[in-house]
Amino acid sequence: VARWNEIPLAPPDKILGIAEAFKEDSNPKKINLGVGAYRNNEGKPIIFPSVKNAERSLLETEVEKEYTGINGSKPFQSIVQNFIFNNSNKDAAGAKLIGGNRIVTAQTISGTGSLRVIADFLVRFNSAKKIYVPKPTWANHIAVFTDAGLDAEFYAYYDNNANDLDFANLTKSLEDADPESVVLLHACCHNPTGMDLTPEQWEVVLEIIQQKKLYPLIDMAYQGFASGNPYKDIGLIRRINQLVVEGKIPSYSLCQSFAKNMGLYGERTGSISIVTESPEQSKAIDSQLKKLIRPMYSSPPIHGSKIVETIFSNPELLESWLGDLDQVVGRLNTVRDKLYQKLDKTNYNWDHLTKQRGMFVYTGLSKEQMIALREKYSVYATEDGRFSISGINDSNVDYLANAINEVVR
Numbered sequence: 001v002a003r004w005n006e007i008p009l010a011p012p013d014k015i016l017g018i019a020e021a022f023k024e025d026s027n028p029k030k031i032n033l034g035v036g037a038y039r040n041n042e043g044k045p046i047i048f049p050s051v052k053n054a055e056r057s058l059l060e061t062e063v064e065k066e067y068t069g070i071n072g073s074k075p076f077q078s079i080v081q082n083f084i085f086n087n088s089n090k091d092a093a094g095a096k097l098i099g100g101n102r103i104v105t106a107q108t109i110s111g112t113g114s115l116r117v118i119a120d121f122l123v124r125f126n127s128a129k130k131i132y133v134p135k136p137t138w139a140n141h142i143a144v145f146t147d148a149g150l151d152a153e154f155y156a157y158y159d160n161n162a163n164d165l166d167f168a169n170l171t172k173s174l175e176d177a178d179p180e181s182v183v184l185l186h187a188c189c190h191n192p193t194g195m196d197l198t199p200e201q202w203e204v205v206l207e208i209i210q211q212k213k214l215y216p217l218i219d220m221a222y223q224g225f226a227s228g229n230p231y232k233d234i235g236l237i238r239r240i241n242q243l244v245v246e247g248k249i250p251s252y253s254l255c256q257s258f259a260k261n262m263g264l265y266g267e268r269t270g271s272i273s274i275v276t277e278s279p280e281q282s283k284a285i286d287s288q289l290k291k292l293i294r295p296m297y298s299s300p301p302i303h304g305s306k307i308v309e310t311i312f313s314n315p316e317l318l319e320s321w322l323g324d325l326d327q328v329v330g331r332l333n334t335v336r337d338k339l340y341q342k343l344d345k346t347n348y349n350w351d352h353l354t355k356q357r358g359m360f361v362y363t364g365l366s367k368e369q370m371i372a373l374r375e376k377y378s379v380y381a382t383e384d385g386r387f388s389i390s391g392i393n394d395s396n397v398d399y400l401a402n403a404i405n406e407v408v409r
């Protein structure tokens with residue numbers, strides 16, 4: 001019997017809901033700090049010049065729009081492996097893993113698609129069905145993992161009162177985790193807090209991972225946004241590769257996206273890489289990834305991956321992309337500093353802003369203060385106090401700082 005009339009209304013997506021409410025607001029001074037997508041100093045989205053040039057070249061040279069493989073394009077897979085795991089020929093441990101056929105990479109529908117593919121894969125093949133995610137984390141992590149059938153639980157990450165990483169409780173909750181469970185780690189620019197672990201802190205976490213036999217799943221959506229240089233933001237991956245080569249961590253997975261660092265948001269370009277224990281395992285895992293993906297979406301889209309391939313196969317374009325990314329990150333750091341300078345520090349300590357990296361500022365403002373910002377000043381952002389700072393520019397930073405100062409007063 002069809003029961004279509006009984007379908008309940010689903011709540012709107014928190015972040016996309018903000019964009020809707022923003023559109024309706026007639027205040028000319030309104031500011032949208034909701035969605036994590038880059039805007040320039042004029043408040044406009046951009047196409048990286050390097051990407052535009054790669055597209056021009058593609059337009060001239062492309063002669064077909066054939067399907068790519070189920071796991072995506074082979075050149076794209078090699079580019080991802082060499083770029084991320086081998087730090088473009090500079091990581092001996094990563095080179096060993098690649099050379100030994102111990103990394104299986106599939107092109108996916110951006111970062112979200114790679115998270116979903118690995119979640120489905122873990123449900124099928126990991127002994128434990130539990131995944132520990134930091135509290136807080138990107139809201140969609142929990143939706144993706146639970147929809148796939150994993151049991152998502154939090155590990156401590158952030159102290160909301162101190163506006164700082166809560167490392168003591170972080171390690172404690174991982175020590176208490178169920179053995180062989182999956183643990184989600186943000187490679188850099190943790191979303192939403194912008195607070196990352198130091199190399200020394202990662203060392204402690206990786207030690208617990210070994211003791212508890214946890215399975216590391218790394219999500220890297222903001223490679224390059226911490227330092228401005230994508231090669232410098234992969235310290236965790238380089239370290240974990242060493243531990244895998246030494247046999248201390250048997251395997252792990254990495255979800256990666258070019259949405260933010262190449263501005264390819266809507267092109268849906270990313271990858272899942274599974275580091276395996278042997279070439280035989282790699283073969284089986286590669287075949288199972290294909291079996292999993294084929295009935296889901298058959299094969300990934302090709303325009304974004306061709307842009308990546310074009311950029312990486314041309315040294316000038318590659319240089320130009322690294323420059324474009326550095327500019328984007330430079331602007332984010334400039335607006336973060338400007339906002340920090342203009343905030344009133346008499347009643348509120350804003351120093352945490354200077355430690356945060358990436359697209360976001362995690363203000364520590366309460367839900368009530370965030371609602372006041374929206375209702376009185378038309379400043380739109382998620383109620384957890386996160387600002388997507390690319391929405392800040394020279395024309396609105398004074399207005400924004402003043403609104404925050406009024407709300408905090």
Ligand code: PLP
Nearest residue numbers: 036110111112138191221257259
């Ligand atoms: N992971 C994190 C932490 C993110 O913030 C995002 C996007 O906001 C993603 C993954 C996935 O992004 P996309 O699917 O656009 O690549």
